Amino acid sequence: MSEGRENSQKHIAVFAFPFATHATPLLSLVRKLSQSAPDVKFCFFNTAQSNESLFSKDDDFERVKPCTVDSGLPEGYTFGGNPHEPVDYFLKATPGNYKKAVADTGLPFEGLVTDAFFWFSKEMADEMRVPWIPYFTAGPRPLLIHVDIDDIRTRLGINGPEDQTLEFLPGCSAIRAMDLPDGVVSGFLDSPFSRMLHKMGQMLPFASAVAINSFEEIDPIVVQTLKSRLPNLLNIGPFILRSPPPFSSDIHGCIDWLNQRPKASVAYICFGSVITPPPQELEALAEALEACQFPFLWSFRGKAEEMLPKGFLERTNDKGLIVPWAPQLKVLGHPSIGVFVTHCGWNSVTESIIGGVPMICRPFFAEQKLNQRTVEAVWGFGLAIEGGKFTKDGTMKALKVILSSEEGKLMREKVGVFKELAFKAVDSDGSSIKNFNFLVDFVTRR
Template sequence: MHQQLLKMPQTAAVPGHVAVLAFPFSTHAAPLLAIIHRLATSSPNTHFSFFSTQQSNNSIFSVYKQNTNIKACDVWDGVPEGHVFSGKPQEQIELFMKSAPNSFRKAMEVAVSETGRKVSCLVSDAFFWFAGEMAEEKGVAWLPFWTAGPASLSAHVYTDLIRETFGVGGQEDELLSLIPGMSKIRTRDLPEGVLFGNLESCFSNMLHKMGRALPQAAAVFINSFEELDPSITKDLKSRFEKFLNIGPFNMISPAPPAADTHGCITWLDKQKPASVAYLSFGSVATPPPHELVALAEALETSGVPFLWSMKDNSKVHLPDGFPERTASQGLLVAWTPQFEVLAHRAVGVFITHCGWNSLLESIAGGVPLICRPFFGDQRLNGRMVEDAWRIGLLVEDGVFRKHGVLNCLDKVLSQDSGEKLRENIRALKQLAKKSIAPDGSSFNNFVALSDLVFNTKS
C-alpha cells in the first residue's frame, strides 16, 4: 500500500526546501519523521530540514539514514548553561517552548544558507502555534500535524466556546452536545487545561493558542481515518481550510518486527484464541502502587492468562509471591513487541492507558480494550471507546479495583457483550484498511497533503 503512495510524482517546478519543526518530547517527533520520510521518498529532489533537539534527533533518525534528502538539524533545547532543574512538572517543555520561536528561526536561516534554497513549505507539530506566523512571513503554506485523535483536537479548537458555556472549573458531568460528534463526551473527560487544572500553565496556554491558530493553516493533518469519527471530521473540515486524516500510520507502513527478546510471541502461540489479557501502560503512565496490587489480585483470582509489560521498578509494588504463584498463568516482562502482540490471535483484551497510538494498534489488531486513562487525551479516548465506538470498557471511576477489573475481564472475555465488542472493533479495522487502500479516504488525503507540500510556491 505505502509503496504506491511513495511513487507519487514530484510536481514542483523548482526543487523545494521543506522546513519541519518537531516537538521533541513524548511520541511526537517520530510519527512526524515517518510522514516526512514517505514524502521525501516520493520526491528525491526536495530537501527536507528536520528541526528538533539533538537528543530527539539522535533517538529517531537511526531508522532513516538512507534518506539523503532529509537532514536532521539540531535546535537548542532551551536549558541555560548551569541550570539546575527544580523537579517541577513540564519544566523541560517550558524551557524549550520559551526559546523555540527564536531557535527555529535561527536554525532555518542556517539551513537556507547551507542549501542555497529558500523555504518553500513549513510543516510543524500542531503545538507550535507560532509556526503560522513564520510561514506567513516567508509567504509559504503552514501545514501543522496533530499527533492524537480528532476528538481531542476538537476540544482544543472549541476551548473558548466550552469555557463560555460551562464556566471554568464548573460541573464535571455535563455532556458536550453542543460540539458535533462529542455528544457522548462529559466535561470531566476533557484534557487538562480546557476547563480544569492549571489554565495558566505553559501547556494550557500552548494548546489554547494552538486551537485559535489552526484555522489559519493551509491544512491540518492527523494520524487517524475519516470513518472513525465522521461527525467530528465533517465539522473540522468546515472549521479548517483542509482537514486531512492520513492514518492509521501503524497500518500503512508498520515498523519492522521488533526483536522479541522475552519470548512473548512463543508464549502466546501456546494460548487459546482470544483468551489472553495483555497489559501495557505506555512509556509515561504507571498506575499507582495500590492499583497495581488490585490489578494483580484480579488477574490471579480470575485465572485469565496474561501478558504484562511492566517496568522493572514497578515490580516491587506487586503482592508478595505474585510472580511465582502466577508463573504458569502469565508472563511478566519489561518490554513487548506491542504491534505484533496485539495482532496475535491469542490476545482477547488490551488493558491500557488508552493513549492514541495504543488505541490505533488495538484497532489494527481487532482487540477490545479495558481503559484506565491517566491524563491528556486519554480520558476522552476512553469515553469514545466505551460510549461512541463501543469497542471496550472504562474501568469504574477511572481506578483499578479488584472487583471492577474482575467485572471488566468477565464482560470482555466470557460474556456475549465481549463478542459484540470484538465485532465492533473488527468492523473499525476493516474501515481502516479500506481507508488506506488506493482511492480510500486516507490514501486520497495523503495525495492532497503531498500536493500542498510540493506545489507550494516560495
C-alpha cells in the same frame, strides 16, 4: 552534494515537539513524504536528545536531515524528576530556538511541516511566505475540542458542573466536561502547556492544510464538523499501516508464548513508554490478574520483581508473561489477545482497533480521558475502569465482562467493524491514501 545542487532542491522545514511520542509519528510522516517526493529535502528540527533517539547512522540524511534546536535547559541542568520542567523550559525557548536554527541553515525553505502544537509556525510561515502544514498526532475529537475551545468555555463555564455534556457540539452529546483534557474548562488553564494548546486551536483554521493521524470513517460526524472549521483537513491514518515500524525482534518470546494460548483469552497490559501506574494501582491490578486466572502478557516498565506484590511472579508463572518490552502491533494482531488494558493514548487506541481488540481503559493525562469516553460511550468496544483507578474488584469485573461474557463478544464484533474501516482507508483507493496523495502534491507544488 554540490552547493548548486543543494540550492536547486526544494527544502521543507519540519518542526518536531520533542516530548512524549510526538516526534516519532511526525518523522514517520516526513519519511513517507520523502519517498513520494524524491526531489524535496526535509530538515527535521528537533532537540539533540530527541533526534539522537530517532535517527541512526544508517538513515538517509540526504532526504531527511536532522537539525538541532536549543532545548532551553539551563547549562548544567539536572533532571529532578518533574516531567513538566523540561517541557516548560523548552516552551519558554520557543519560537526563538526554531527561528535561530532555521536561519543558521542559510537555506531557502519553501514550506513548514510542523507538530500542530506549534501555533507560532503560522507567523513564521507568513514571514517566510510559505505554506504551513501542521500535523496533529491524536484523534479527531481532541482536535475538535481544541479548535472550539473558546465556544466550549463560554457554554460550559470554567470549573462548572462535571456532568455537563457537549450536546451543542455535533457528535459529542456523550462527552461530559469531566472527560475533557486538563486546561480546557478545568485544571491549570494558565500553564504554559494549556496556553500553547489554546493558541494552537485558534491558529489551526489559518493553516494551509491540517494533517491528522486518523481516518475519516472512524468518526464521520466529528470529521465533517472539523472540515467546516479547517481548510484542507487531511485524515492520513492509521499511519502505522501506511508506514509500519521496521522489523521488530521479539527477543522475549511474546509471540511464541501467545501461540500456546486459546483464541481471545489473553489480557495484554501496557501503558505506553511514559506512564507507570502508582504503586497501589499496580498492586490492585496484579491481585485482580491473579484472582481471575486469565492468562496475561504484561509489557512492564521498571523492575517487576520490586514493584509488584511479593511472590506474584512465582504464583502466576504458568498463567502470565511479564516482559520489559513487547512488539505491540504484532501482539495486538495475535488471535489469542482478548483485551488490551491501556492508558488510552491515541497510538494505543489506533493499534487496538487495527488488531480488533476491545479495551479496558485507565487514562492518566492529556486527551486520554476523552479517548476513553469515546471508546466506551460512543464506539462501544471498551470499558473504563470503575472509579477511574485500578482496584482489585473493579479490574476483575472489567476483565470478566470482556473476556467471558456476551457483552464482551459484542465489543469484539464492534471493534472488528472499525478494524475493517481502518484497513479500507489505506487501500489503494481508500480515503487516507487519497488524502496523503493530496498532501504530497501540496508539498511538492512550487
